[in-house]
Amino acid sequence: MIEFRDLKKQYSVLQRDIDKAVLDVMQSSRFIMGAPVCELEEKLADYVGVKHCISCANGTDALEIALMAWDIGPGDAVFVPDFSFFASAEVIALRGAHPVFVDIDMDTFNMGPIALENAIKATIDAGIYTPRVVISVDLFGQPADYKAIKPICEKYNLLLLEDAAQAFGGSADEKKCCFFGDVSTTSFFPSKPLGCYGDGGAIFTNNDEYAEIIRSIRVHGQGNNKYDNVRVGLNSRLDTLQAAILLVKLRAFVDYEMDAANSAALQYTERLRSFVKTPTIKYGNSSSWAQYSILLGSNVRRDGLMSQLRATGIPSMIFYESPLHRQKAFGGVIANCPNTEFACERVLSLPMHPYLCESDINIICGVIDEYFSS
Ligand SMILES: *Cc1c(COP(=O)(O)O)cnc(C)c1O
Numbered sequence: 206m207i208e209f210r211d212l213k214k215q216y217s218v219l220q221r222d223i224d225k226a227v228l229d230v231m232q233s234s235r236f237i238m239g240a241p242v243c244e245l246e247e248k249l250a251d252y253v254g255v256k257h258c259i260s261c262a263n264g265t266d267a268l269e270i271a272l273m274a275w276d277i278g279p280g281d282a283v284f285v286p287d288f289s290f291f292a293s294a295e296v297i298a299l300r301g302a303h304p305v306f307v308d309i310d311m312d313t314f315n316m317g318p319i320a321l322e323n324a325i326k327a328t329i330d331a332g333i334y335t336p337r338v339v340i341s342v343d344l345f346g347q348p349a350d351y352k353a354i355k356p357i358c359e360k361y362n363l364l365l366l367e368d369a370a371q372a373f374g375g376s377a378d379e380k381k382c383c384f385f386g387d388v389s390t391t392s393f394f395p396s397k398p399l400g401c402y403g404d405g406g407a408i409f410t411n412n413d414e415y416a417e418i419i420r421s422i423r424v425h426g427q428g429n430n431k432y433d434n435v436r437v438g439l440n441s442r443l444d445t446l447q448a449a450i451l452l453v454k455l456r457a458f459v460d461y462e463m464d465a466a467n468s469a470a471l472q473y474t475e476r477l478r479s480f481v482k483t484p485t486i487k488y489g490n491s492s493s494w495a496q497y498s499i500l501l502g503s504n505v506r507r508d509g510l511m512s513q514l515r516a517t518g519i520p521s522m523i524f525y526e527s528p529l530h531r532q533k534a535f536g537g538v539i540a541n542c543p544n545t546e547f548a549c550e551r552v553l554s555l556p557m558h559p560y561l562c563e564s565d566i567n568i569i570c571g572v573i574d575e576y577f578s579s
Pocket of ligand 1: 263264265266289290292293342368370371392393394404405406
């Protein structure tokens, strides 16, 4: 049986160190804001190359806290790609702001810069909502096109919030994901590139003022101490246990997991490029391979391929089946995002993780090969 993301295998490799780290926390009994939390924040900030890392309870809170720190709310427009996980747009509605859905680039599945600028102009022309923030998503592990997106944010005086929930470890021109936003966020949900054993997240920024507000919001809007509340915040701390587990997993992530995932991706691409559109990683970029997502031709039955894979014990997933703007929660907003619609119909994600071995890849590609030749 091939796992979509093999967390059991990873645990078996790291078990001794993880078990010890967990036991140490239990013996210390500092379950909230124990020493590993601070140590992890320092290591993550170092890895990314930014001044501040503030850990928090999950990747969704991380996004919401950033919007809260900037006081985004009713009347504000926030731009978000139409092709992403729900949370990227959910947080906008949660703050009472107005999500504007932007179409994607067909090669990378990331936000299209021209589509973004058109959406900003249309929002300004309509005159109902004030453009404030762009949430760029580094989808499937690859950074969005910041060379194009950052100048657009500057031109229209918009804040950039980088949602790197799927891309911790990815990079562009030697800069790591979580570096690009005015504030950047990630998730440590178990199946993300760097995952913990429950929920977890982190927020990154070089801006001292934002960092101070974010730290305060994370703990009930605290001021000088826990019982001094200067603003309305959240309870969104990362558990000490999760931080201790992440410290062990971060070492493996840096030492070999990123290389192993990239090598698995290369093997897939070699084997599959003649049948399907394999992922495009732009020159100068690297992916942390949250997903290995292929695009099928219009003559290929996706459900047929999925059931053939399943019959051989191979899981595959569709990220994402529906454009965000069509989610019922957004109440039938209108958006013109043909690339997103196309991707939703044709995309398929294959098993991907650092412990995927060559023989598994051969089995998976063998089934796909067979499906295409029959
Ligand atoms: C997973 C994910 C999130 C949310 O992270 P959680 O830790 O599950 O709250 C946000 N954005 C994207 C793009 C994600 O993939």
